[in-house]
Amino acid sequence: MLRYEEIIEYIKNEISKGNFTYKKRLPSIRDMSQLFNCSIGTVLKAYDKLEKEHIIYSSPKSGYYLLEDFRENTSSENSIIDFSSGVPDVETFPYKDFQHCLNKSIELYKETLFNYSDPRGLNSLIRALAKHLQQYQIFTKPDNIVITSSSQQALNILSTMPFPNNKSNILVEQPTYYGMIKSLELNNISALGIERGLDGINLDALENMFKYGNIKFFYTIPRFHNPTGNSYNRQEKESIAKMAEKYNVYIVEDDIVADLEINKKNDPLFSYDTSQKVIYLKSYSKILMPGLRVAALILPKLLMNTFLDYKKWTDMNSPTLSQGALEIYLKSGMFDIHRKKMSKLYCDRMLYLKDTISSFTHPNIKWNVxxxxxxxxxxxxxxxxxxxxxxxxQNDNIELLNTNMCFLKEYKNDHYFRISISKVNEDKIKRGIPIVLNTIEKYLKL
Structure with missing residues (x-):
């Protein structure tokens, strides 16, 4: 643990004990630097982090104070170990940088903020994305890119609109992202499933579905799959792309956490497509903040007009302010800095999780980290x-997603437990994982 993190933990512990209270001044910067034998800059960094977390505030020429009712509002939250969340921790949100981008966006686009705009999205952002996406081995023309109000909107539209292959069934991995499952259920769309376990997918079974299943499109999360964490290898991606061309089946590639990829040779399925059959979807919620509601969709030319027609009469256009801010954030280089920081954070957590879970062995319990x-x-x-x-x-203050919601009705089973590391630090992983494993073992009937 770094020294500034020790200071943060110390202050939070003192708050929990009731030693630091509302209206009582916190120790001065100088006192804390002496207590922890560190520089004033280190203490300032800790206090700045606590301000961003809305725990303390600074009063000019007076010092730092605890926000009113912080202890009461957060004591229960801090005690919860949340392995269920699919969104970033608020502590990782780039508030100040993105606030600057929002302010700049208002200056640049004030004439269009309150008017209807192109349903495809802000032209300047689309051009910036075409260049930015090359980092992910995504090479496409700006004309093929559409900005949507979240990846969920894109999935809803794709699920309901007709496709040029005139097929009707949507094929989804089992299990898969529950938002896709819900969209299919609410829109009463015919869906089929194919098992994707910890070891991946059966390509022969997939080809059989493509050949005989009347598949409109196959929805897949090739890397860092939700909820298994599994990623397709190169051979699997090449095979799926070839099958799509052979059987006239479209692929919807949901590359939701592409920004956390550390293997530069692990290219998206889109890069293997030679027949304009792969639709590529990338959200910015998982790397920045879920409230941004901006996603990039790359469409084959044959689908563009139909998709835009559906989108226009869904929301007219995606929020210009968010689009403009994202454009500035990308062009300034702040996004790349933030991405590297987040990638390291999640890699460190996954490594710690793997070390923790590896010490547990049971013949009927497997894991993928x-x-x-x-x-x-x-x-x-x-x-x-x-x-x-x-x-x-839940009685032990540990939250897990019920993965039954990740299955179509006829595929539901009780075999999978998704472990999210977005809102758990190493201490919570160390405390929570043994409880999870021991509880599973307790209720497992051999």
Whole structure:
């Protein structure tokens, strides 16, 4: 733990104990530097982080103070170990940098902020994205890019609009992202499933579905899969791209956490497409903040007009302010700095999780912990009292996603536990994972 992190932990502990209270001045910068034998700059960094977390505030020529009711509002939150979340921790949000970009966006686009704009998105952002996406081995023309109000909007439109292959069924991995499952259910769309476990997917079974399943498109999360954490290898991606061309099936590639990739040779499925069959979707929620509601969609030319027609009459256009701010954030280089910081954070957490979980062995319990990404997965082979595991962990202040929602109705099972590391530090991983594993073992019927 770094020295400024020790200071932060110390202050939070003192707050929890009731030693630091509302209206009582916190120790001065100089006093804290002497207490921790560190520089004044280190203390300032710790206090700045606490301000960003809305725990303390500074009063000019007076010092630092605890925000009113902070202890009461956060004591229960701090005690929860949240392995369920699919969004970034608020502590990682780039508030100040993005606030600057928002202010600049208002200056640059004040004439268009309150008027309707192009349903495709802000032209300057689209051009910036075409260049930015090359870092991910995504090479496309600006004319193929559409900005949507989140990846969820893109998935909803793609699911409901007709495709030029005139097919009707949507094929989804089982399990998969629950937002896609919900979209299919609410829109009453015919869907089929194909198993994707910790070891990946059966390509022969997939080809059989492509050939005989009347598949409109196959929705897939090739890397850092939600909820298993699994990633397709190069051979699998090449095979899927070839099958798509052979059987006239479109692929919707949801590359939701591409920004956390550390293997520069792990290219997206889109890069293997030679027949204009892969639709590429990239969100900025997982790397920045979920409230941004901006995603980039790359469409084959044949789909563009239909998609834009559906999008226009869904929301007319995506928020110009968010688009403008993202454009500035990308062009300034701040995005790349933030991405590197986040990638290291998640890699470190995954490594710690792997070290923690590796010490546990059970013949019926398997696990997959990738090198990066949001999610790892525990798989239980056996008859399990799943609901009792979830409720028991809740009593221990540990939150887990019920992965039943990640399955189509006919595929639901009680074998998977998704472990998200977005809101847990190393201490929470160390405390929480043994409880999770021991609870699973307790309710496993051999």
């Amino acid at each position: 990738p090198k990066s990404g949001y999610f790892s997965c525990i798989y239980v082979d056996g008859n399990l009292q799943y609901d009792k595991v979830i409720s028991s962990l």
